[in-house]
Amino acid sequence: MGGQVSVQGLHVVVVGGGFGGIAAAQELKAKQVSFTLVDMREAFHHNVAALRASVQTGFAKKTFIPYAATFGESFVQGRVERVDTQGLKEIKFTHLILCTGTDGPFPGKFNTVASHQTAVQKYDDLVKEIQAADSVLVVGGGSTGVEMAAEIKTEYPVKKVVLIHSRVGLADTELLASVRQQVKEVLLEKKVELILGEKVLNLEQLKLNVTQKNTALTTDRGTQILTDLIICCTGLKVNSAAYASSLPASSLAENGALKVNAQLQVEGFSNIFAVGDCADVREPKMAYHAGLHAAVAVSNIINSNNGKDLTSYYPGRVTMLLAMGKDDGVGQYSGFKLPRQLVALTKSQDLLLWKSWKEMEQQSP
Template structure:
């Protein structure tokens, strides 16, 4: 018994001896964890990047900075869309499975606020649902006002409905002879050659945003596909004309069509900025004035990219993506404590455009050359850069989201 008691005392003594060091070690680990958390919070403080707009430019900024800053993306919809593929999705709805992408698929380490911004101050963004989101750096990429559904599934269903409308129509009217109108007419003419297509444009030629040769080549191509093109005319669109499927032009001509598509320019999404601190940063067109680093002129921590800017160049998706890459580099310089001289500048590009003409052909304008046919079509028309854009966003170029 005596031996047994001694062993118990010995074990008790060992336990008493070990308890304080174990407690101290536990407290030490907890203290270290708290310290690391505090350091991480201090690192993030000053690196809060808020991005307004989840289009091809804003989404790329969010994706690229998500592991370098505390990123918040504010967008009224839950997805971003490769917009130059939208017309193909109208004739082939399954194409949208790859071109309409939920924000959470690529933004795995950032916050997503599904709401519209309604106010901007010097330090925060206020959203339509009442949230106040503080920023250290703000990137404005709101582009044009384009009413689209909130969810990806709703957008995919919208393409299916448009496709059914095209399929069931015998005659279709397209209003607008810019890139959208020309590309839509071409998509329908190639996939549904039995449809009677009429394109009406108020200008003297098609594709007025680029050279006359490109417009002339596009006109000739459309006519070869039996698309009737009426230039220098307007169309009266109202409830009665839609009900009767009869449309009057400014020249007094009558056009019968089972449905119509309005492919004219959309307004910039900057009207609400006129009631904010940024009202002095808008030009007479409502565009945000930026400097060579893509900072809003006169401001040190607010940037703007894409169609919303006053950069003197064609407003195209691939240029907005290039601007996004410049802003990402410049924000990383700022966040990592680099000097102003290390920031990258953005130089406006000369006129360069490729307008798809169905699945295999396109018309392209380069600085010293305009060509049409399968060579430019090989560059753009087959996949419309969807695979390339998905890869740029860190996604599989071919896999369709379930």
């Protein structure tokens, strides 16, 4: 099930078709190694562009790329409920690459069993909700939250956009202080209202992503907020459902990520690898890093099969680009702050969609 005749006795199962998963699958395909890619969706989600898809009508169709058109019978749609570490049941494997990523609230994440069209429609529906709202509250000032607020305000400059964050500092803590300050400056320039160092009370009881005029809420410091629409950009967590019940506790970090050695092998196993956000590697969770992990994992599967030395992965200095709407951006490369216009040109305008369509060997609609 799910692949060509095994090459050199190998059959690799890749669990999760995010950035790490498709990078691993493409590496295996190029090296003519038999593999099966498993994902719950019909199409790869270029979620780097998910927030743009939330504000622009018709944009979402560019962010979902069908797996089957690229991987054929080597793709299987489904949710992995359990990992048989011996690879003897259901979809058999000699090696396993876990790329289950992180999960979080829509629209930043879309991790659910769904058809291609259903996924696209979900984003198009949110565009209509945002268009119907006069005011939007974005909860969470990490990387996703600041990008969301910037996207809304860029596309709809007359709407009132408020961003509330439990900390005083915005964006990812691994970014340079000067870059995080620049994030704040861009949001203020775009007239986003900031409420920092406060939390929304009873967030779990509030209706998200649906316009309800003049919804009232209160922060833990007593600040009263009236808004038409609430979008949550907090609560990102490792997506460990596929393996948490079947791998030993000694293989898991406290947050559910998989402990790995320098060769990205899961602790206690020589034939199971972790790639991307679910790997317990000290670096920001980014698509770029997932691709680097995938190359190391596939190389090590082939090297181990051929009796060669394994390759090690070492995190580098932080590189991160934040798209602050289609016309602006902030970020750093290898620890050095970048000019805003450069980030806007390299990432913000297209959100690197061209790269995913090229890697998936398909034409963007």
